[in-house]
Amino acid sequence: xxxxxxxxxxxxxxxxxxxxxxxxxxxxxxxxxxxxxxxxxxxxxxxxxxxxxxxxxxxxxxxxxxxxxxxxxxxxxxxxxxxxxxxxxxxxxxxxxxxxxxxxxxxxxxxxxxxxxxxxxxxxxxxxxxxxxxxxxxxxxxxxxxxxxxxxxxxxxxxxxxxxxxxxxxxxxxxxxxxxxxxxxxxxxxxxxxxxxxxxxxxxxxxxxxxxxxxxxxxxxxxxxxxxxxxxxxxxxxxxxxxxxxxxxxxxxxxxxxxxxxxxxxxxxxxxxxxxxxxxxxxxxxxxxxxxxxxxxxxxxxxxxxxxxxxxxxxxxxxxxxxxxxxxxxxxxxxxxxxxxxxxxxxxxxxxxxxxxxxxxxxxxxxxxxxxxxxxxxxxxxxxxxxxxxxxxxxxxxxxxxxxxxxxxxxxxxxxxxxxxxxxxxxxxxxxxxxxxxxxxxxxxxxxxxxxxxxxxxxxxxxxxxxxxxxxxxxxxxxxxxxxxxxxxxxxxxxxxxxxxxxxxxxxxxxxxxxxxxxxxxxxxxxxxxxxxxxxxxxxxxxxxxxxxxxxxxxxxxxxxxxxxxxxxxxxxxxxxxxxxxxxxxxxxxxxxxxxxxxxxxxxxxxxxxxxxxxxxxxxxxxxxxxxxxxxxxx
Ligand code: C2E
Ligand code: MG
Ligand code: MG
Numbered sequence: 001x002x003x004x005x006x007x008x009x010x011x012x013x014x015x016x017x018x019x020x021x022x023x024x025x026x027x028x029x030x031x032x033x034x035x036x037x038x039x040x041x042x043x044x045x046x047x048x049x050x051x052x053x054x055x056x057x058x059x060x061x062x063x064x065x066x067x068x069x070x071x072x073x074x075x076x077x078x079x080x081x082x083x084x085x086x087x088x089x090x091x092x093x094x095x096x097x098x099x100x101x102x103x104x105x106x107x108x109x110x111x112x113x114x115x116x117x118x119x120x121x122x123x124x125x126x127x128x129x130x131x132x133x134x135x136x137x138x139x140x141x142x143x144x145x146x147x148x149x150x151x152x153x154x155x156x157x158x159x160x161x162x163x164x165x166x167x168x169x170x171x172x173x174x175x176x177x178x179x180x181x182x183x184x185x186x187x188x189x190x191x192x193x194x195x196x197x198x199x200x201x202x203x204x205x206x207x208x209x210x211x212x213x214x215x216x217x218x219x220x221x222x223x224x225x226x227x228x229x230x231x232x233x234x235x236x237x238x239x240x241x242x243x244x245x246x247x248x249x250x251x252x253x254x255x256x257x258x259x260x261x262x263x264x265x266x267x268x269x270x271x272x273x274x275x276x277x278x279x280x281x282x283x284x285x286x287x288x289x290x291x292x293x294x295x296x297x298x299x300x301x302x303x304x305x306x307x308x309x310x311x312x313x314x315x316x317x318x319x320x321x322x323x324x325x326x327x328x329x330x331x332x333x334x335x336x337x338x339x340x341x342x343x344x345x346x347x348x349x350x351x352x353x354x355x356x357x358x359x360x361x362x363x364x365x366x367x368x369x370x371x372x373x374x375x376x377x378x379x380x381x382x383x384x385x386x387x388x389x390x391x392x393x394x395x396x397x398x399x400x401x402x403x404x405x406x407x408x409x410x411x412x413x414x415x416x417x418x419x420x421x422x423x424x425x426x427x428x429x430x431x432x433x434x435x436x437x438x439x440x441x442x443x444x445x446x447x448x449x450x451x452x453x454x455x456x457x458x459x460x461x462x463x464x465x466x467x468x469x470x471x472x473x474x475x476x477x478x479x480x481x482x483x484x485x486x487x488x489x490x491x492x493x494x495x496x497x498x499x500x501x502x503x504x505x506x507x508x509x510x511x512x513x514x515x516x517x518x519x520x521x522x523x524x525x526x527x528x529x530x531x532x533x534x535x536x537x538x539x540x541x542x543x544x545x546x547x548x549x550x551x552x553x554x555x556x557x558x559x560x561x562x563x564x565x566x567x568x569x570x571x572x573x574x575x576x577x578x579x580x581x582x583x584x585x586x587x588x589x590x591x592x593x594x595x596x597x598x599x600x601x602x603x604x605x606x607x608x609x610x611x612x613x614x615x616x617x618x619x620x621x622x623x624x625x626x627x628x629x630x631x632x633x634x635x
Contacts, residue, residue, distance in 0.1 A: 011062065015055070022051055095170075097189045103127050106186070115170070115193045117163035128189070133167040135159040144174070148187070152176045157194070168195040211285040213263055214270035222284035222292055226344035229282070229296050230337055239299020240337040242292065243308055244351035245273075248329040248363040250289035252515045255481065257324065264321045265328065272314050292348075301336060301368050308332045308366035331358040332366035340369045353377040360435070383433055384440045387420070391445055395421050398453045399620035402627075403472070403591065403613045406605040409631040413470040413504070415613060416454035417620045418446060434476070443476045448488055450474075455496040455503060457623050462502075466628060470532060472504040477511030481518045486525050493529065500530030506557065508536045516547045527552045534591065539579055549586055555611075556583040560594020563614070567603035580607045601634045 026047045034040040089096050095112035099105050105123050113119055116131065123130065136159065147154040155173040162168060172191035179185040209221035217225065226242065233240045247269065254262035266289065273283055273291060282294040293311070298304055311332060318325040333355025341347040350369040353376065358367035390396060400414040420428040437443040451473045458471040479485050493500050505526065512519040512535060523533055534555035535548075539562055558579050565572030576592070583590040592604045595614030604612060617632060 015058070019051070019055075022054075026051075093192065095189075095191045095193075097123075097128065097191075099128065099187045099189075101184045101186065103187070115162070115191075116160070122163075131160040133159040133161045135167065148174060148176055152178075158191075168193060169198050170194060214267055214285050216270055216274075216291075217282065217284040219284065219286045222282060222286065222294070223344055223348075225282045225284075226294050226347065229294055230344055230347070233296065233337060238297050239339070240347075241295045241298040241304035241307070242335050242337070242347045242351045243295070243304065243311070243366075244286075244333040244335075244348070244355045245291040245293065245311060245330050246332075246355055246359070247289035248331055248359075249514055250328065252518075253326065253328070256515055256517060257326075261322055261324065261326075265319060265326060268319045268321060269315070269328065272319075273311065276310060276314055292351075299336065299339070301334070304334045304336060305366065305368065308334055312364065312366065329364035331355060331363045333358055333369065334366060335369040340371075349377070350374065356380075380436050380439075383436050384442070386422075387433055387437060387440070387442055390420055390422070391442065391449070395423070396446065396449065397421050397427075397622065398450055398457070400454075400457070400471075400623055400626055401613060401620035402618040403470075403611055404617045404631065406601060406609060406612045406634055409633050411468070411617075411628065411631060412611070413468055413472060414626070415472040415474075415506070415620070416450055416457075417474070418450050419620075438476055438478045443478050444484070447474070447476055447479060448492075451488070451492050452496070455492050455498045458502055459496055459498050461623075468502070470502050470504045472506050472534065474506045474536065475511075477508055477514065480507050480511045480522060481515055485522065486529070489526060489531060490529055493531075501532065504532040504534050504555070506534045506536040509538050509540060512551065513547070520547075520550060523552050539575060548582075553588060555589040555591055558590065558592045558609070560614070563592050563594040563600055563604070564596075566600045573603070576604070576609075577607055580604075580609050584608065598632070598634065605634050 026044070030040050030043050030047065034043060089107075089109040092109065093111055095115045096107075096109040097105060097112055098107040105126050105128065108118075108120055108123055116123075140158075144154045144156070153173065153175045155171070157169055158172050159167050159169050170191040171194050172189055174187055174189045176184045177186040177188060209218060209224075210216065211218045226240075229240055232238075250262070250265075253265055266285070270283075270285060270291070273293070277283055277293065280296050282292075284292045284294075286292050293307070295304065295307060298307070312330060315328055315330055318327050320326075333351040333353065335341055335347050335350035335354055337347055340350050350373070353373035354367045354369040356377070357373055358365050361367060397419045398416050399419055400416055402411045403413040403415060404410060405412050418430050418434075420430075420433055422428050434443065434446075437446050454471045454473050458468065461468055475485065489503075489505070492498075493503065507519075512523075526533060532555065533551075533553045534557055535551075535553055536557045537559040538556045539559045556579060558576060562572045562575050562579070566576060567573055580590050589611060590609045591611035591613065592600075592609050593613045595601050595604070595612045595616045597616055600614070601612050601616060612634075618627065618630065
């Protein structure tokens with residue numbers, strides 16, 4: 001039973017007892033004073049009324065007492081509640097601001113002062129517009145007051161200004177407080193400073209859209225900007241140019257000097273590019289050593305070409321990193337909007353085709369996109385797809401081209417040259433598919449297969465009593481620097497049982513000179529296996545003679561480009577003479593390829609070139625069609 005119930009019960013009992021006593025006493029007194037029952041009856045009635053009056057008085061007093069005591073209790077509870085609320089106000093990390101119905105500040109808490117930098121006295125009596133950042137227009141505040149008016153509250157993100165002048169975002173809830181009459185008496189705003197959250201959001205967005213190494217926009221952001229730029233160019237009837245820049249032989253730097261230097265180089269290159277461009281040009285790193293430049297308001301190929309040349313020139317001065325002075329070139333592919341492409345994706349693809357053309361044309365240059373490049377690019381994609389199947393369906397063939405001793409005309413070796421027997425296109429030249437195989441990585445399988453076939457064929461010839469000194473196999477420059485090459489050669493020799501001295505590996509001069517240190521190491525390892533090494537297409541790769549001297553190579557193959565002009569072209573004749581003298585001075589054999597006429601062979605023999613290969617001796621043919629007897633006499 002509660003205290004209230006208990007006091008109600010005792011009041012009822014008291015009333016009962018008093019009523020009984022009153023009635024008993026009144027009955028006794030009336031019967032002793034009055035004999036006449038009529039009188040007694042009247043006084044009993046009077047007595048009844050008197051008791052009703054007394055009861056009513058008692059009830060009135062009880063109510064009065066109750067009202068007074070509950071009147072005393074209320075202020076106490078309210079005071080307690082207010083104390084609690086004040087404590088919460090002061091402890092909470094959220095800023096609290098209370099205004100009266102006229103919008104004048106009447107209360108702020110401690111967190112408010114921490115967040116805004118204002119002290120209480122500076123803001124009391126002021127309006128919250130004191131904190132306006134200027135970031136929101138009148139519409140924003142109009143919507144806020146409309147929501148306060150209709151729903152009694154508003155919450156949302158709002159930018160305000162601290163006392164220091166700094167503007168910052170806060171998450172704020174404002175609520176209207178009504179009095180007993182239903183009129184707005186106050187507004188309470190509770191807010192938290194969300195600048196830290198905003199900052200992390202911003203950092204995340206930056207990370208998602210920028211390359212962490214160079215700080216440049218990444219592919220995602222670049223594509224986005226390109227799309228916006230094209231849309232704007234379209235509506236303003238202007239043009240845009242996209243330049244795709246790829247560093248030449250960047251991989252060599254990574255391989256030889258390490259990834260740290262590689263990274264530093266990329267940063268320095270990005271820095272150089274940054275200095276080149278004014279606002280309105282978007283520079284991005286799309287990945288690896290590939291950069292992209294989007295130039296708005298550039299519709300003429302000539303303008304884009306000038307820019308490309310500026311990029312190439314900017315790389316001419318050495319980059320100084322970590323004590324090294326490094327030189328790096330680049331190749332650039334250019335595609336224009338709206339002439340070459342209508343979308344950002346197409347523009348990028350076309351620039352990529354043009355880049356491929358620039359690379360194929362000898363690097364350190366730029367190329368403009370043309371429509372036939374798309375056809376080529378499409379063809380390359382198709383060939384890459386079909387080539388994969390060709391390997392599985394055994395459509396590749398090895399042909400052998402005879403190599404003759406120029407002095408005796410004797411056939412002393414063969415070069416294995418791969419062909420693709422395409423089901424519809426017939427015999428496809430390696431010149432067409434080897435570059436694609438190199439780009440797609442299929443070259444490793446192709447070269448391994450050719451080497452295996454050539455070694456097996458050589459064993460068969462030896463078993464059949466054919467006296468050949470060597471079979472030469474081409475090794476792609478893409479594979480030459482790899483460790484796997486050594487394992488692969490060792491495996492093939494082991495599997496086929498071929499005498500290593502009968503296997504000659506041809507590697508192009510440019511592959512050796514791309515990274516001479518790695519090449520040197522690889523060559524020494526291969527020599528340990530006992531195989532012979534030849535430098536193919538010699539004369540086209542700007543070899544350093546000093547480096548050449550250090551290479552454990554047994555043969556130089558003079559590039560057919562120099563043989564073609566023999567014996568009448570004086571330049572070719574002079575170059576060939578020098579190459580032969582050079583090779584002999586270094587104790588290497590000289591082998592001329594591309595001999596198509598007897599005069600060429602005769603000239604070469606006269607210059608003491610030892611070996612010759614070319615259509616005049618014999619074309620590359622399947623193994624069974626090699627003519628062992630045919631030995632055209634040079635003299
Ligand atoms: P290469 O190694 O310099 O091969 C010589 C090329 O010259 C061959 O072209 C050959 O058919 C051609 N040739 C030979 N004699 C004459 C001549 O008298 N006149 C003319 N105009 N050409 C002649 P092919 O077979 O088309 O091979 C082209 C290139 O493809 C080769 O040049 C070689 O770099 C590459 N290649 C061929 N087979 C393979 C292979 O199995 N693996 C790799 N990685 N590359 C290969
Ligand atoms: Mg060759
Ligand atoms: Mg060659």
